[in-house]
Amino acid sequence: MLSAYLVIAHGSREQNSNEDFFSFLERFRAALPGHLIEGAFLECAPPSIPDALEKCASRGAGEICVIPFMLFSGRHVKEDIPRFIQEAKSRHPEIDFHYASPLADHPAMIGLLADKIETFKPLKGKL
């Protein structure tokens, strides 16, 4: 069965920020060859979540694993994205949908933020 992975960012009115997400997604795909990985924005910019879910379905995915690229379980993670998934599920009852937790609960996030502190120590770049 083909698995699709849909990574969902919030989206920004700043196009540069959205391009940073696409660039991140390219690095992510390169790190996971052989995986079908799509991206979408919750708001502000295309591709939309429904469009990206349809794209996964049209590629023949038997399951779609949705990963919110968001830090905490706010309204977007708890209500908005699940609503889009339910809508897709009603259109595609033959597809299994799975949903990941947001990022901040990952233990590695502590080390990642600690690295940010380390970068201040030698650089001391003043604002």
Added chain:
Amino acid sequence: MLSAYLVIAHGSREQNSNEDFFSFLERFRAALPGHLIEGAFLECAPPSIPDALEKCASRGAGEICVIPFMLFSGRHVKEDIPRFIQEAKSRHPEIDFHYASPLADHPAMIGLLADKIETFKPLKGKL
């Protein structure tokens, strides 16, 4: 010189989400004993960024290192937070202010997201 580290989350109308940030911050402090670490929200909930910056100053910080706990360089990272820092700098010209980049540019973020994909493989929790 005392260094203070101010971690800034976006803030949510969901109080649970804001509490997740405080909980994260507690784990972060525990991982970095001896560091003065404060937290603030850009919007929706206290403490505000100005209040947290003043708290760092009142504790005698000679420098304040501001870390946006946000994924990309959108408007909040590029405009809103720097404005608060500039305002604090004008009130406290004796303090050095530093500013970190957002999270998604950290190489470890790729592995963190790849772990999310791994969790789908054994669990297959259906929505």
